[in-house]
Amino acid sequence: MVGLKPSEVPPTTAVKFLGAGTAACFADLLTFPLDTAKVRLQIQGENQAARSAQYRGVLGTILTMVRTEGPRSPYKGLVAGLQRQMSFASVRIGLYDSVKQFYTPKGSDHSSITTRILAGCTTGAMAVTCAQPTDVVKIRFQASVQAGPGSNRKYSGTMDAYRTIAREEGVRGLWKGTLPNITRNAIINCAEMVTYDVIKEKLLDYHLLTDNFPCHFISAFGAGFCATVVASPVDVVKTRYMNSPPGHYRSPFDCMLKMVTQEGPTAFYKGFTPSFLRLGAWNVVMFVTYEQLKRALMKVQMLRESPF
Numbered sequence: 001m002v003g004l005k006p007s008e009v010p011p012t013t014a015v016k017f018l019g020a021g022t023a024a025c026f027a028d029l030l031t032f033p034l035d036t037a038k039v040r041l042q043i044q045g046e047n048q049a050a051r052s053a054q055y056r057g058v059l060g061t062i063l064t065m066v067r068t069e070g071p072r073s074p075y076k077g078l079v080a081g082l083q084r085q086m087s088f089a090s091v092r093i094g095l096y097d098s099v100k101q102f103y104t105p106k107g108s109d110h111s112s113i114t115t116r117i118l119a120g121c122t123t124g125a126m127a128v129t130c131a132q133p134t135d136v137v138k139i140r141f142q143a144s145v146q147a148g149p150g151s152n153r154k155y156s157g158t159m160d161a162y163r164t165i166a167r168e169e170g171v172r173g174l175w176k177g178t179l180p181n182i183t184r185n186a187i188i189n190c191a192e193m194v195t196y197d198v199i200k201e202k203l204l205d206y207h208l209l210t211d212n213f214p215c216h217f218i219s220a221f222g223a224g225f226c227a228t229v230v231a232s233p234v235d236v237v238k239t240r241y242m243n244s245p246p247g248h249y250r251s252p253f254d255c256m257l258k259m260v261t262q263e264g265p266t267a268f269y270k271g272f273t274p275s276f277l278r279l280g281a282w283n284v285v286m287f288v289t290y291e292q293l294k295r296a297l298m299k300v301q302m303l304r305e306s307p308f
Helices: 013-043 058-069 078-092 096-103 113-143 158-169 171-175 178-205 213-243 252-263 265-269 272-305
Strands: none
Touching (some): 013 058, 013 096, 013 272, 078 158, 096 113, 113 158, 113 171, 213 265
């Protein structure tokens, strides 16, 4: 690695793993209110307490929450959200390149679209397996509606939420909705990672841009849009099912059927605007930060390994 710049040295798996988790946490900090607004809009029509709030649009939802539940309400579930990203994004994003190389035939210079999709599905499923309880707790916090800042709360904190769910619903309650979540995240991971990978590769191959901020921004924006379009129906079903009380839905498929019969097919795209705003903004912040973190971490590693 002598004579090479940090941007020219391939980042190690450990660097990608740590960088992805850290970048995802930073992106969550900036976009979490949009995610909470998305959850509230997705469960509107199902949640009796939320039904009276009548959320309208992204900004309207956030303002209604602040007015009726206090200024901290858009950040409900943030701790669980950060726990989720550190364990979730580290796997699905940080290990993507390694799994892609594993599936790529030996001697091949480029990975095919099929290989990239397979890698995205694999790391997405692995990530859900590791982080499902954190996602359940995050959604429970985001979906809970309080009459005001001083009203009773079901959970006193994040750790209490883990304990309460395990006590009232069994340990399986923390893994509720694993199947729709695996489906959702396999789709999202494929859309995000493959789209980002392909757009970035083409921009560099055709010398349209260099490997810098504009290239990362355009690739990340495209990845966020594709992910929102293909994953929104699964995301709504996942949110409804994971937030439902025991026995309300027999299965994710039952949840999907009830949504269609009671609210029509447009229910699958409830919260699409905040989903896109959130995923688009999240992808831009995350990927740009991730690329910079990889370079910074490699620079630190090179300095530590340098004999001078």
